[in-house]
Amino acid sequence: MKTALITGATGGIGRLLVEGLVGRGYRIVGVARNGEKLRELQEKLPAFEYIIADLSKEDFPGTILEELERLGVERVDLLINNAGLAVRKPLLEHSREELENLFRVNTLAPVELTRMLLPVLPKGSTVVFVISGVAFINVPELPSYCAAKGALHYLAVNLERELEGRGINVVRVYPKQVKTGFFTRNGVPYPKGSIEPAAVAGAILEGIERGRREVFVPGYLKLLKYLPNWPVFTYRFRY
Incomplete structure (x- = not known):
């Protein structure tokens, strides 16, 4: 049985990935901060195990390694770095x-x-x-999130090259705005054109199975890579 480790496993895209991979015969180790939600998920999915960890803390990798040893996990066939965090406010209003x-x-x-x-x-x-x-465009409502995801894009491109020498495959995923709790927590409606988490989870699973290097959801987002003014192009949410 293959083992998958998924961060941000309790909601939205992450939870759907957990369910989809369990259906494909994977043993799943989910990582999230909310222990209650993790336990609820384990009650529904016997093949699901979990690690409570806060990815904003510097010591989180050590916590995960210790817990994997406790769970008896000796190999991870699939690692999905899914967890994310966004703040909707002007950059000058962000605290350190x-x-x-x-x-x-x-x-x-x-x-x-x-x-x-x-x-x-x-x-x-x-x-x-x-x-x-947003790695390819600027959204003024989410200035720090755009910057962080843009940085992750370049890091992942370089990690792909470095991991190739170890025989490890890398898949980079670029969805447009998704209907997740981020918008409801901030008291705003979903932007027009937002897509369902299921569409993203399904595209990720298909991309893994087909060995794709890039997954754009929807597919036409790939055109953003070739905009002549990238990364100056700006998009504003429309509700």
């Missing part, structure tokens, strides 16, 4: 703590976790980075 937490969760944590798990990532394994279409 908000900026640090946002960049740690969105940008640093996926790289740190991938590096720390190298001893248990065998040849032929796959690492997925759920980035965002």
Whole structure:
């Protein structure tokens, strides 16, 4: 049985990925901060195990490694760096703590976790980075999130080259705005054109199975890579 580790496993895209991979015969180790939601998910899915960890904390990779050892996990065939964090406010209104937490969760944590798990990532394994279409455009309502995902894009491109030498595959995922709790928590409606989490989860699973290097959801987002003015292009949410 193959083992998958998924961050941000309790909601939205992450939960759907958990359910989809369990259906494909994977043993799942989910990582999230909310222990109650993790336990609820385990009650519904016997193949699901979990680790409570906060990706904004510097010591989280060590916590995950210790818990994997406790669970008896000796190899991870699929790592999905899915967890994300966004703040909807002007950049000058961000506190230092908000900026640090946002960049740690969105940008640093996926790289740190991938590096720390190298001893248990065998040849032929796959690492997925759920980035965002905002890596190629600027959304004024989410200035720090755009910057963090843009940085993750470049880090993932370079990690793909470095991991190739170890026989590890990398899949980079770029969805447009998704109907997740981020918007409801901020008291705003979903932007026009927002897509369902199921569409993203399905595209990720298909991309993994087909060995794709890039997954754009919807597919036409790939055109953003070729805009002549990138990364100056600006998009404003419309509700």
